[in-house]
Every structure is written in structure tokens, then in C-alpha cells.
Amino acid sequence: MSLTEMDDVELMLAYQSGRHEAFDALYERHKGGLYRYFLRQGMPRDSANELFQDVWMKLIHARQHYQAGTSFSSYLYSIAHNRLVDYYRRQQPQTELDPELADGDGLSPESSLQQQQQLQRLQHSIARLPEEQRSALLLQKEAGLSLEQIATVTGASRETVKSRLRYAMNRLKQVLS
Amino acid sequence: MSEPPITDQQLDQLYEQLDRDLPPPDLDAEIKAHARQPVAPVIPLRKTSPLRRWAIPLSTAAVMVLGLSLFFRVYEQQPAQTSVPAPTLPATQEAQPMQHEAAGVATREARKTAKKMLAQPAPARPSPRRATEQEAAGPAQAPVLQALSRAAEPRPEIPEAEQLIRRMESLLQQQQLESLEKAYTDFRKKYPHYPLSPRLQEWYKRQHQPVQHPAPARPSE
Numbered sequence A: 001m002s003l004t005e006m007d008d009v010e011l012m013l014a015y016q017s018g019r020h021e022a023f024d025a026l027y028e029r030h031k032g033g034l035y036r037y038f039l040r041q042g043m044p045r046d047s048a049n050e051l052f053q054d055v056w057m058k059l060i061h062a063r064q065h066y067q068a069g070t071s072f073s074s075y076l077y078s079i080a081h082n083r084l085v086d087y088y089r090r091q092q093p094q095t096e097l098d099p100e101l102a103d104g105d106g107l108s109p110e111s112s113l114q115q116q117q118q119l120q121r122l123q124h125s126i127a128r129l130p131e132e133q134r135s136a137l138l139l140q141k142e143a144g145l146s147l148e149q150i151a152t153v154t155g156a157s158r159e160t161v162k163s164r165l166r167y168a169m170n171r172l173k174q175v176l177s
Numbered sequence B: 001m002s003e004p005p006i007t008d009q010q011l012d013q014l015y016e017q018l019d020r021d022l023p024p025p026d027l028d029a030e031i032k033a034h035a036r037q038p039v040a041p042v043i044p045l046r047k048t049s050p051l052r053r054w055a056i057p058l059s060t061a062a063v064m065v066l067g068l069s070l071f072f073r074v075y076e077q078q079p080a081q082t083s084v085p086a087p088t089l090p091a092t093q094e095a096q097p098m099q100h101e102a103a104g105v106a107t108r109e110a111r112k113t114a115k116k117m118l119a120q121p122a123p124a125r126p127s128p129r130r131a132t133e134q135e136a137a138g139p140a141q142a143p144v145l146q147a148l149s150r151a152a153e154p155r156p157e158i159p160e161a162e163q164l165i166r167r168m169e170s171l172l173q174q175q176q177l178e179s180l181e182k183a184y185t186d187f188r189k190k191y192p193h194y195p196l197s198p199r200l201q202e203w204y205k206r207q208h209q210p211v212q213h214p215a216p217a218r219p220s221e
Helices: A008-016 A020-039 A045-061 A072-090 A099-106 A114-128 A131-141 A147-154 A158-176 B008-016 B025-035 B050-082 B095-119 B132-137 B142-152 B160-173 B177-190 B198-207
Strands: none
Touching: A008 A020, A008 A072, A020 A045, A020 A072, A020 A131, A020 B025, A045 A072, A045 B025, A072 A131, A072 A147, A114 A131, A114 A158, A114 B008, A131 A147, A131 A158, A147 A158, A158 B008, B160 B177, B160 B198, B177 B198
């Protein structure tokens, strides 16, 4: 079976058995979503790079402990979420917003670059969401996780996740309208 | 006039238009290179035999038991050693030579006995009545210790008053009456109520017999 035909779990098991190219395929599939999961939290790019690298390093070191029972995405984003919580615990919340995002506050809707500004405002609004709502939203949008998977990753109930997502969407719609 | 609220679908479309940021290529390369490194071999825990595992606790316990038993044995022996009284200072200079002489005699006797005991063959089994110190010292040295401890036992000291009485008796025997009189005067200064020996009492009665006065006549009723 070629690597492109294999699902995430099969790739991980192949990597576990020593096929390094399986890791490359797995990495290419998930690197964008995971990177943006960190970047759109509103943290500086350096911090996002550091957290992104940490998650992959942890996955590499713990590859022998991976079990095929769970979804690979849930496994990967569980590591990422824990790392993010750890990061927030060490940082003052909302104190170091990415400067690129912080500039979006003074944008005028009458600008000729209205579309671009709206995207920046969305990005900025996501970064300004409460931490739990933002994580739930990004796990849905970037990782493509279901409500149940988000609940597993964040350690919350399905209903709580659903509520957080609804609040997040309403907040963004309110800002962008 | 406010704009109509955007729908979930419009929001999703807007979200899709956000930049598709990717990690920098050098970070990609670094992570992929790290993934190619072999897994560090898991060092299995060295299996230790039960004897080896218990070696340190057992040896520690053994040392403690030995140490405690030695301590208690020494502790038991200590009272016997400390019970030997320190030489008391003589009360008078006259008594001093006698005490020294007595102590010298005792020491010589003890040495003689100890030499005799060491020359004799050791008894086969110590009697069960022997003290613990003898058991600790070994059967061969037990008689020696016994003799030494007997010699070290304090001898009853002769009181100074008795010594003076004996001296006075010898003076009486030698008929040195003047010296006796003087000795008696000194003796009574020190011991006004100490009883004299019968011979000295007799001498005293003879020498110091009070003058007989006629008893006054009782008035008749």
C-alpha cells in the first residue's frame, strides 16, 4: 500500500515500525492545521513556531507508545492543547498579542480594502475570544475535529463544546456585521 | 443604518479566505530530520537477585544488633567498674600511713592471688553462678578478675577515735603515763563522749577519781 492511500493511523503505525517516510506524509497532512491552531491563538509567530515544534518532538519521542485505538488527529491535538494550556499558564493572558493582529483595531469599514480589513478583523477577533471558545473554534476549523473529538481533547463535555462554539460564532458575527 | 448580520455560511467563507499560514521550511526540515533519528534504546532495569536486594538492609540490621548488644554489655559492666571507691583522703596525718600500708598490703595480696590463679589451669566450664562480667571476659580470666575485685573491695576503715584509743592503750601498757595523760586530753577535746575501752576506763577512774565528799544529810520531816 502506498503512503498516500494510508490513513493517519496506518501512517503512524508504519512510522512506529521504522518507516521514516510515513512520518513525512503524516507531517505534510497536519503541519498547516497544527501551525495555524497555534498561530491564530494570537500569540507571536516565534511562540507559535516553538509550540509547533514541541508538539512534533513529543510525538516523535513517544511514537512507541502510540496505540491505534484513538484517532490520530485527537492524539495530535491533545498534545497540542496540553502544550497550549501549559503556555497560557506561564504567560499573562492576552498580554502579548501578535503585533500584526493588534494593528487591526483602528481599521475603518469605509476603506477601499474592505475585504482585507474584514479578514484582519476576523483574525483579530478570533485572537480576542475567550481561551476556551477560541480553542474549540480552531480545533473545529483547523483540525477538523468533531464535537466529540473536541470534547475529548479539551476535557469538556460535548454540550459545553457546542455552547462554546455557538458563543464564539455569535461573537465573531457580531464583530464583523 | 446598520448592516444585516452575517450568516454562519458567510463567516465560514470568510474564515476560508484567511491566510493559509505554514511553518517555515527550516522548521519543517529540522522536525523531519529529528524524526529520522532512531529511538533511544530502552535500557531494561537490571534484575537483582533477592539476596542482593536484601544485602544492604540485612547488613545494616546486623550492624545495629551487634552495636546495641555491645553497648548493653559495656553498660552492664560499667557499674562494677565505677563501684570501686576512690581513695578517701585521711582525716588526720596519723591515720595516713596506716591506710597506705593497708592499701599496699591489699594490692600485694591481690597480685599474689592473681599470679597464682593465672598459673593454675583454667576450669573446663564456668559455674552458672558466675557473674556476667566473668562470662564476658572469658573463663580463663574469671578467677583473676574475682581476686582483683576482692582486693579492690573497700576495707572497713578504723575510726580515728579507735586508733587514738589503741594508741592510748599502748601508752598505758608502756606506763608512759604523762604521754597518756596528754593523749587523753587531746582525745577528749576531739571526742568528748566517745566511750573508752575497759582498761582505759579503769585507768581513768584511778587517775581522776573525784574527791569523796560526805553526802549531805537529808532533812528529817
